[in-house]
Amino acid sequence: MTSNTQWWQKGIIYQVYPRSYQDSNGDGIGDLPGITQRLDYIKSLNVEALWISPIYPSPMHDFGYDVADYVGIHPMFGTMADFDHLLGEAHARGLKVLLDLVPNHTSDEHAWFIESRRSRDNPKRDWYIWRDPAPDGGPPNNWLSFFGGPAWTFDEKTGQYYMHQFVKQQPELNYRNPAVMDALLGSMRFWLDKGVDGFRVDVLWLMLKDDQFRDNPPNPDWDGVVPIGSLLQTYTADVPGIHDIVRQMRQVLDSYEERMMVGEIYMEIEKLVTYYGEHLDECHLPFNFHLISSRWEAPIIRQLIETYEANLTGGRWPNWVLGNHDQHRVATRIGVHQARVANMMLLTLRGTPTCYYGDELGMEDVPIPLELLQDPAALNQPEIAHIVGRDPERTPMQWDDSPNAGFAAEGVQTWLPLAADYQTRNVAKQNADPTSMLNFYRVLTALRNAEPALHAGDYATVMTSHNDVLAYRRSAPDGNNFVIVLNFSDNDLTLDLSQVASTATIAVATDMERAGTVDLSQLALHGNEGLVLRL
Numbered sequence: 001m002t003s004n005t006q007w008w009q010k011g012i013i014y015q016v017y018p019r020s021y022q023d024s025n026g027d028g029i030g031d032l033p034g035i036t037q038r039l040d041y042i043k044s045l046n047v048e049a050l051w052i053s054p055i056y057p058s059p060m061h062d063f064g065y066d067v068a069d070y071v072g073i074h075p076m077f078g079t080m081a082d083f084d085h086l087l088g089e090a091h092a093r094g095l096k097v098l099l100d101l102v103p104n105h106t107s108d109e110h111a112w113f114i115e116s117r118r119s120r121d122n123p124k125r126d127w128y129i130w131r132d133p134a135p136d137g138g139p140p141n142n143w144l145s146f147f148g149g150p151a152w153t154f155d156e157k158t159g160q161y162y163m164h165q166f167v168k169q170q171p172e173l174n175y176r177n178p179a180v181m182d183a184l185l186g187s188m189r190f191w192l193d194k195g196v197d198g199f200r201v202d203v204l205w206l207m208l209k210d211d212q213f214r215d216n217p218p219n220p221d222w223d224g225v226v227p228i229g230s231l232l233q234t235y236t237a238d239v240p241g242i243h244d245i246v247r248q249m250r251q252v253l254d255s256y257e258e259r260m261m262v263g264e265i266y267m268e269i270e271k272l273v274t275y276y277g278e279h280l281d282e283c284h285l286p287f288n289f290h291l292i293s294s295r296w297e298a299p300i301i302r303q304l305i306e307t308y309e310a311n312l313t314g315g316r317w318p319n320w321v322l323g324n325h326d327q328h329r330v331a332t333r334i335g336v337h338q339a340r341v342a343n344m345m346l347l348t349l350r351g352t353p354t355c356y357y358g359d360e361l362g363m364e365d366v367p368i369p370l371e372l373l374q375d376p377a378a379l380n381q382p383e384i385a386h387i388v389g390r391d392p393e394r395t396p397m398q399w400d401d402s403p404n405a406g407f408a409a410e411g412v413q414t415w416l417p418l419a420a421d422y423q424t425r426n427v428a429k430q431n432a433d434p435t436s437m438l439n440f441y442r443v444l445t446a447l448r449n450a451e452p453a454l455h456a457g458d459y460a461t462v463m464t465s466h467n468d469v470l471a472y473r474r475s476a477p478d479g480n481n482f483v484i485v486l487n488f489s490d491n492d493l494t495l496d497l498s499q500v501a502s503t504a505t506i507a508v509a510t511d512m513e514r515a516g517t518v519d520l521s522q523l524a525l526h527g528n529e530g531l532v533l534r535l
């Protein structure tokens, strides 16, 4: 396994949300030269690749996920020369660069949509999804937007509705039209020709819709809170034909050396894994978000890992995610202590890990007062902003304790407020503290990279008599084996793991202090403690 492991299998993907990483020009918004300045830091995390959320020209109704030009750079982020420089500097450090590809929809300011909405007989009309009103003049069917309200907006001038599952400034492209597919593949080639190493593909599983535009059925399990949850996405997600689209994208990637794509897909595991393709000819990695959606309890996570592993037949390579720019931060969801346990797990499970910027410091969600809300998901649904709002996990990176945390110059108004704890939780402080989350993260990533058992070895659950403990073994053909023992509770406990071996050596402990040899027949674990044990 080890010898032919690809970079995207062995390495760790680090997500940079560009608006919040490093401002270099004093506008309070991060930019490309800012990211370039921080590449040495990224390299110091022992990650393999950075994925940068969208940097294209955009009116920013959805913070860059409303793309007005697939082959340009937003002046707010810099120039194409800045991008080329970043790419060159990243590659010089052995870092790969993934861009965020947003094929499902464009901005309503994209030249294609401006054309499309001009008249019903415009040559680009059919590039988007236009429908006549229902007999009562209302939307053509019951489809909903993820950000509240119907998935349809009426266009006065041409008397039809266009479809959008996000904000109304994000009209959806019609992938039943081959010209649209060609245009997408052309945009991919533009970046691949520049040397970009691949793409994270936005809402990949939503790219095709039902050709009969049938109503989505009601969701019997709806919690009554988030409106989009009231319907099953039967006719708007994972629609037959989608896999042909993914395969065509993959073929473009495969016509270059060593490129990859990771698809954003929120689906149950059995369906998720179909996006590897029957012949491993679709996504290299369909994102596995189940650690985010599952309850943080050892038996539930164990079951999740086993179900996932069982579905990874025929060379499908696993991946795990604890956070991204759409989800509340892991340290907020499960607490700062368990966040160490969770990262120990992420970095020792079988499969490619993804790290969301700042999670390596244990950054938490930052409560955003109503008057400072930016995210359309929150602004359109203010009564549930605390649930659906994504600003809290998008706040500026905490570099040091200077005003504006080293993210922006002193006196600059940052686009989102800084975390209240930035003077104590920041890169500079944590660099200096050998037991910090950051150094914990680095020790784990270095160990993972160095040990075939951890980046390429097999996974096996180790059963214990404690419900709060998750334990597993990672083993490599070279005989170097590890057992990882994670206490999901805050209770101290003692375990008998003598079925594995009589003793082991602590390779990493969550407190960064515990060391030495342990007796596995009576292994004491503190509350919230995790250990990577070398057998």
Ligand code: GLC
Binding pocket: 062, 065, 066, 102, 166, 202, 203, 264, 325, 326
């Ligand atoms: C994806 C992105 C999210 C965005 C949405 C629409 O889910 O991750 O941030 O709002 O797609 O593009």
